[in-house]
Amino acid sequence: MDEVTALLRERIYSQQYPTGAWLKQEELSEELGVSRTPLREALRRLEQEGLIKSDARRGVRVISGDVQTLLAAYELRAVIDGLAARLAAANVSVARLRDLRQVIAAQRKAVDPWNPRGYSKLNVDLHEMIAQMTNNEFVIAQTSIIRMTAQVFAPVSMIEPSSALRAIDEHTAIVDAIELADGVTAERLARDHIEKTIHQLRSGAPRESTAGYLRAPA
Structure with a gap:
């Protein structure tokens, strides 16, 4: 089964x-x-x-790829990702930080030459790793929402390198805050990271579909 x-x-x-x-x-x-x-x-x-x-x-x-469905999913992600980053900052370790930095470095390599499928996988990996760092089984149980938003709703062919670079810079800032054990800042940055996508969706995506609109899924 x-x-x-x-x-x-x-x-x-x-x-x-x-x-x-x-x-x-x-x-x-x-x-x-x-x-x-x-x-x-x-x-x-x-x-x-x-x-x-x-x-x-x-x-x-x-599940359908309409904007209202995706908005609902990202609204949950903003909460989950923010909470995960705050809790991860309270459970930081040298080994876990090294792993996060390695994923970010791999993301940068995936931009040039552009490898959208590789970037998308690494994006999911990074957010799931932060959730795993919380050591909170209830937060970890929500990680399926990460794959849903980043893979199910956003075809890798639609991701753009320029948007990916912006997202990588935001990932770096989140990990920096986690390293400093600054949970408040980590939570704010993680929520802002997701809410930028929410703002995009609310301000102009076609209501019947997200295909071709999300350029770099958070």
């Missing part, structure tokens, strides 16, 4: 099953070579994570 859930989740993250796509259980069962019982349980878990929605008549659908 866990393997089926992980496989379906990764296919959604990689956009093999794109936003808004309808998933037919009978086809999934045959494709994955599993019976309906573990498949239904896997779909139930993915619905709890917010990746899919069930319709009594039409079946199961990957």
